[in-house]
Amino acid sequence: MLGANIILLSLAALVAADCNLPEELKNEIASYATTIDLIITAATNGSFKGVTYNELAKFVDRFGGRKVGSKSLEDSIDYMLNLSLAYDLQNVHGEEVEIPVWERGSESAVLIEPRTKDIRMLGLIYSVATPVEGILAEVLVVKSFDELKERAAEANGKIVVFNEDFISYGETGQYRGYGAIEAAKVGAVATLIKSVSPFSPANPHTGILAYDDSITPIPAACIASNDANMLQRMQERGDTIKILLKMEAKMLPNQISRNAVAELKGNINPEKVVIVSGHIDSVDVGDGAMDDGGGVFISWAAAALLNSLGLKPRRTIRAIYWTAEEAGGVGLTAYQQVHEDEIENFNFVMDTDVGTFTPLGIEYEAGENGGCILQEIMKLLTSINATQARSVEMGLWPETPTASLYNANEQYFWYHHSPQDTMDIEDTNALDKCTAVWSSVAYILADLSVDFPKD
Numbered sequence: 150m151l152g153a154n155i156i157l158l159s160l161a162a163l164v165a166a167d168c169n170l171p172e173e174l175k176n177e178i179a180s181y182a183t184t185i186d187l188i189i190t191a192a193t194n195g196s197f198k199g200v201t202y203n204e205l206a207k208f209v210d211r212f213g214g215r216k217v218g219s220k221s222l223e224d225s226i227d228y229m230l231n232l233s234l235a236y237d238l239q240n241v242h243g244e245e246v247e248i249p250v251w252e253r254g255s256e257s258a259v260l261i262e263p264r265t266k267d268i269r270m271l272g273l274i275y276s277v278a279t280p281v282e283g284i285l286a287e288v289l290v291v292k293s294f295d296e297l298k299e300r301a302a303e304a305n306g307k308i309v310v311f312n313e314d315f316i317s318y319g320e321t322g323q324y325r326g327y328g329a330i331e332a333a334k335v336g337a338v339a340t341l342i343k344s345v346s347p348f349s350p351a352n353p354h355t356g357i358l359a360y361d362d363s364i365t366p367i368p369a370a371c372i373a374s375n376d377a378n379m380l381q382r383m384q385e386r387g388d389t390i391k392i393l394l395k396m397e398a399k400m401l402p403n404q405i406s407r408n409a410v411a412e413l414k415g416n417i418n419p420e421k422v423v424i425v426s427g428h429i430d431s432v433d434v435g436d437g438a439m440d441d442g443g444g445v446f447i448s449w450a451a452a453a454l455l456n457s458l459g460l461k462p463r464r465t466i467r468a469i470y471w472t473a474e475e476a477g478g479v480g481l482t483a484y485q486q487v488h489e490d491e492i493e494n495f496n497f498v499m500d501t502d503v504g505t506f507t508p509l510g511i512e513y514e515a516g517e518n519g520g521c522i523l524q525e526i527m528k529l530l531t532s533i534n535a536t537q538a539r540s541v542e543m544g545l546w547p548e549t550p551t552a553s554l555y556n557a558n559e560q561y562f563w564y565h566h567s568p569q570d571t572m573d574i575e576d577t578n579a580l581d582k583c584t585a586v587w588s589s590v591a592y593i594l595a596d597l598s599v600d601f602p603k604d
């Protein structure tokens with residue numbers, strides 16, 4: 150997950166709006182009950198039981214992290230193309246995308262005063278380097294952008310440490326995204342930002358930052374919460390704090406990567422498409438099992454499972470494993486540009502990047518009628534208790550209704566973009582249920598007699 154784009158709408162939106170779907174459509178959706186039971190059984194207690202977890206584990210164990218610009222990412226893309234072919238999916242291919250490549254090199258932050266200590270840090274993706282000898286400077290700790298403005302006169306020539314409280318990824322992520330710009334504006338020479346996580350002692354989290362062309366970029370890294378809190382306490386006691394920051398970060402020449410595509414061809418309107426997707430790249434630390442290996446594998450499994458059951462929907466189900474999401478949604482943006490003329494045929498986009506813990510249902514961005522259809526579909530998932538459909542803002546597909554998994558991901562940001570994003574977070578039964586949700590929703594959306602409303 151990269152962006153701050155999932156914001157809950159009002160509580161009212163959580164409850165089914167007054168739905169006035171035609172009886173005929175409600176009956177049609179209800180008529181899928183037997184097929185959905187078949188799909189759920191296959192995923193949780195039949196031919197696909199354990200398959201999502203086992204295949205994800207094989208993939209994660211073989212490739213580990215899949216950094217943008219790495220051989221392991223490109224090999225993992227080949228592997229997913231092979232795996233899609235092995236399950237008889239169709240039109241399996243990669244689509245080339247030019248990607249920016251950033252490399253962290255070696256890096257360190259050492260507390261020099263009031264005592265010596267290694268600060269646990271991770272450079273932010275796209276950060277510039279320090280000079281070779283590093284930056285040795287006094288530290289100013291602030292809790293917010295507002296406090297930085299109040300204390301602007303004290304910031305010149307210092308390393309600004311943001312010790313913000315975690316509120317939500319969207320809100321708190323602003324510090325990771327824009328901290329380097331705001332700190333540079335008041336003359337800071339570098340910035341260290343408390344990791345965007347509700348719980349991350351001794352565990353720094355990375356992610357991309359933004360620079361502003363009109364302001365000289367300064368080096369920026371995230372630090373573990375315990376170190377940020379310690380620096381705050383030292384400042385409050387009146388200690389002079391000095392840190393030596395060294396970062397070799399640099400941009401390499403652009404490379405070519407690929408979005409990987411595999412289809413279950415529709416049998417009546419193959420030109421119309423329901424996309425199921427997740428991103429195959431990961432940040433360079435951790436194994437990218439959760440972010441977003443799980444999303445890729447339930448998307449792969451949705452197409453593979455339906456195919457293995459011989460379920461051919463009217464429309465095409467297109468599984469896409471996006472590349473270079475962690476570089477700033479590069480694969481998705483390129484795909485939307487290249488497929489601009491096809492977008493009107495994209496009936497629905499399912500794209501998930503929020504973990505694959507126990508599923509509760511789906512989150513969607515669709516019009517009012519669309520929301521009603523989704524609420525109706527989710528009623529068929531009672532046996533796995535994943536019946537909720539709630540409206541959120543995703544903002545990635547302005548012209549196309551979209552949904553993401555809704556899952557019990559309270560601990561997602563404990564691990565996100567950190568070395569702890571490993572296979573240990575994934576659970577085989579939860580993954581089976583996620584696959585059941587993803588397959589069921591994709592199948593009905595791709596098979597309904599009416600196109601999904603786009604208003």
Ligand SMILES: *[C@@H]1O[C@H](CO)[C@@H](O)[C@H](O)[C@H]1NC(C)=O
Pocket residue numbers: 194
């Ligand atoms: C799972 O499948 C086995 C046999 O394949 C069956 O005996 C068992 O009742 C099933 N469990 C559920 C919860 O359906």
Ligand SMILES: *[C@@H]1O[C@H](CO)[C@@H](O)[C@H](O)[C@H]1NC(C)=O
Pocket residue numbers: 224225227228231
């Ligand atoms: C994919 O399959 C091809 C053809 O069988 C094989 O040469 C290649 O090594 C496979 N790649 C991976 C990453 O498994």
Ligand SMILES: *[C@@H]1O[C@H](CO)[C@@H](O)[C@H](O)[C@H]1NC(C)=O
Pocket residue numbers: 509534
């Ligand atoms: C079903 O999910 C709800 C929350 O969505 C939870 O309160 C309830 O305990 C769950 N029931 C079962 C049987 O898991």
Ligand SMILES: [Zn+2]
Pocket residue numbers: 150151428440441474502
């Ligand atoms: Zn992600």
